[in-house]
Amino acid sequence: MKSADTVTKKRRRITRYTLLKWAGYACAGLAIAALAGILLFVLIRGLPHLSFHFLFGKYSSANPSVSTALVGTLMLVFLALIIGGPIGIMAAVFLTEYAKKGKFVNIIRLAVETLAAIPSIVYGLFGMLVFGVLFGWGHSFMGAGLTLSIMILPVIIRSTEESLLAVPQSYREGAMALGAGRVRTIFRVVLPNAAGGIVSGLILAVGRIISESAALILTLGLVVRNMPTGFMSPGTSLALNVYFFGLVSPEAAAATSVVLVILVVGLNLLAMGLGRLLSKNKGSKKKRPARTIPMLKSGVEK
Amino acid sequence: MSEQPLINVANVNLFYSDFQALKDINLSIAENEITAFIGPSGCGKTTLLKCFNRMTDLVEGCKVNGTITIDGQDVFDKSVDVNLLRKDVGMVFQKPNPFPMSIYDNIAFGPRTHGIRKRKDLDPIVTQSLQRAGIWNEVKNNLFKSALSVSGGQQQRICIARALAVEPKILLMDEPTSALDPISTGVIEELCQELKEQFTIVIVTHNMQQAARISDKTAFFLLGEMLEFGETQKVFSKPENEKCERYITGKFG
Numbered sequence: 001m002k003s004a005d006t007v008t009k010k011r012r013r014i015t016r017y018t019l020l021k022w023a024g025y026a027c028a029g030l031a032i033a034a035l036a037g038i039l040l041f042v043l044i045r046g047l048p049h050l051s052f053h054f055l056f057g058k059y060s061s062a063n064p065s066v067s068t069a070l071v072g073t074l075m076l077v078f079l080a081l082i083i084g085g086p087i088g089i090m091a092a093v094f095l096t097e098y099a100k101k102g103k104f105v106n107i108i109r110l111a112v113e114t115l116a117a118i119p120s121i122v123y124g125l126f127g128m129l130v131f132g133v134l135f136g137w138g139h140s141f142m143g144a145g146l147t148l149s150i151m152i153l154p155v156i157i158r159s160t161e162e163s164l165l166a167v168p169q170s171y172r173e174g175a176m177a178l179g180a181g182r183v184r185t186i187f188r189v190v191l192p193n194a195a196g197g198i199v200s201g202l203i204l205a206v207g208r209i210i211s212e213s214a215a216l217i218l219t220l221g222l223v224v225r226n227m228p229t230g231f232m233s234p235g236t237s238l239a240l241n242v243y244f245f246g247l248v249s250p251e252a253a254a255a256t257s258v259v260l261v262i263l264v265v266g267l268n269l270l271a272m273g274l275g276r277l278l279s280k281n282k283g284s285k286k287k288r289p290a291r292t293i294p295m296l297k298s299g300v301e302k
Numbered sequence: 303m304s305e306q307p308l309i310n311v312a313n314v315n316l317f318y319s320d321f322q323a324l325k326d327i328n329l330s331i332a333e334n335e336i337t338a339f340i341g342p343s344g345c346g347k348t349t350l351l352k353c354f355n356r357m358t359d360l361v362e363g364c365k366v367n368g369t370i371t372i373d374g375q376d377v378f379d380k381s382v383d384v385n386l387l388r389k390d391v392g393m394v395f396q397k398p399n400p401f402p403m404s405i406y407d408n409i410a411f412g413p414r415t416h417g418i419r420k421r422k423d424l425d426p427i428v429t430q431s432l433q434r435a436g437i438w439n440e441v442k443n444n445l446f447k448s449a450l451s452v453s454g455g456q457q458q459r460i461c462i463a464r465a466l467a468v469e470p471k472i473l474l475m476d477e478p479t480s481a482l483d484p485i486s487t488g489v490i491e492e493l494c495q496e497l498k499e500q501f502t503i504v505i506v507t508h509n510m511q512q513a514a515r516i517s518d519k520t521a522f523f524l525l526g527e528m529l530e531f532g533e534t535q536k537v538f539s540k541p542e543n544e545k546c547e548r549y550i551t552g553k554f555g
């Protein structure tokens with residue numbers, strides 16, 4: 001009786017497991033199909049339209065190009081990183097190295113999380129009202145860059161915090177036991193050891209900047225034809241151009257998307273590669289016993 | 303031996319928040335002596351050691367009362383520059399913790415911290431520190447290789463050299479050999495004997511033979527109290543405290 005019962009139970013468990021497994025495969029397949037579909041669609045529609053002129057040539061209505069958007073995107077990346085990078089890194093240093101655990105830190109953490117959850121068009125509205133109207137800059141790279149620098153703070157703070165926390169406490173103790181103060185310990189020992197993680201966080205932030213469109217509509221204007229004349233001039237970016245071309249020329253929009261997607265995917269791979277490189281270094285640094293390899297090695301040695 | 307002790311601990315109580323980790327500790331340590339702290343895990347050996355260079359400052363909610371004087375100066379006094387205190391009172395940790403930089407930069411870290419920047423001033427310090435730590439011959443050709451690329455025993459001696467490079471008066475060693483093999487342990491024990499000529503050493507150890515071999519004085523701790531303190535020979539031959547005797551003879555701990 002008993003054994004028959006356990007057998008049916010086991011059988012039921014196996015069928016349930018198989019079902020679950022196939023459902024899992026199906027969902028994973030769907031996700032991959034969606035990704036492949038988007039990439040293929042964009043490539044098929046966009047690639048034929050890509051040309052040297054389209055990328056770097058002078059913009060005209062008859063012969064549109066994204067040269068103004070390329071320059072604009074670079075300017076935005078530059079501005080947002082140079083402003084948001086140091087602020088974000090310093091905030092993370094403060095949170096992990098200085099602040100005592102407690103209410104204050106929790107409030108800051110909550111604020112950072114909330115910052116990450118705000119819809120980007122709301123950032124755009126804020127940027128427009130503060131930098132455009134209040135400061136009287138109108139549409140400008142400066143206003144847009146500042147808006148983006150606030151938007152990327154959560155990404156930078158979180159990734160920096162994570163990599164700072166991954167630096168062994170024993171390094172800090174070692175430095176301080178030699179008479180190094182907090183600042184020296186942070187700049188000479190902690191930050192250099194967290195650099196890889198911080199840089200991959202910055203790269204992810206660049207991806208965010210490049211992909212952003214909603215916040216820029218309200219802060220940067222949509223000046224597609226003219227090269228920017230400086231940081232106070234209005235302009236466009238690649239993502240904004242997709243929106244603009246989408247209204248008038250889907251082929252051009254698809255071609256711009258190709259550039260955009262390649263950039264973002266490339267950046268993600270770069271960040272991932274850096275992360276892996278970093279963890280690899282760490283493994284060899286700490287001489288943590290790897291799970292399987294030592295057995296193999298000792299076998300070979302003998 | 304009539305001069306005043308180098309380290310004097312008087313009525314020290316230490317609390318981690320509500321937990322009392324040290325209870326009314328009194329002891330004094332003379333110059334150029336090796337003092338061993340022994341006792342079961344969690345009895346407060348590391349905690350007392352960390353009071354001497356105020357590494358306890360780094361622990362949130364840690365409160366100390368009583369006085370610890372080094373060279374007559376109260377280390378908990380507000381006027382004390384804790385960075386200079388730590389320059390005078392070096393520390394070697396239980397787990398070797400060289401920085402992930404070259405051996406040279408590891409040794410030069412301390413001197414650089416205290417304002418020695420020029421290569422021509424640093425070179426002799428690095429050489430001498432590595433020699434004192436008995437590891438110069440093993441690493442002299444690899445000074446610019448990562449300090450993490452050498453063995454655990456060598457890493458620990460690099461850490462000792464790193465601590466010596468700032469010319470401390472006192473060297474605190476928290477179970478410096480507990481993570482090492484017997485050969486490296488032997489090397490470091492011999493090293494302690496040599497270093498004793500120039501430094502005052504306080505060493506925490508779990509290894510009774512080690513304490514007996516290398517130390518001049520031994521202090522036995524249990525649950526935050528110091529139950530026995532005296533000449534090592536005497537502590538190991540006829541301890542006054544009955545619990546200490548049982549610990550030393552391996553009956554508990």
Ligand SMILES: Nc1ncnc2c1ncn2[C@@H]1O[C@H](COP(=O)(O)OP(=O)(O)O)[C@@H](O)[C@H]1O
Pocket residue numbers: 318321323341342343344345346347348349350361
């Ligand atoms: N940072 C800390 N916070 C709270 N309790 C601690 C801390 N460090 C040590 N303790 C406690 O203090 C006691 C003494 O610890 P420790 O000095 O490390 O002992 P030992 O070095 O003799 O093994 C232990 O009970 C330990 O749990």
Ligand SMILES: [Mg+2]
Pocket residue numbers: 347348349476
């Ligand atoms: Mg300990």
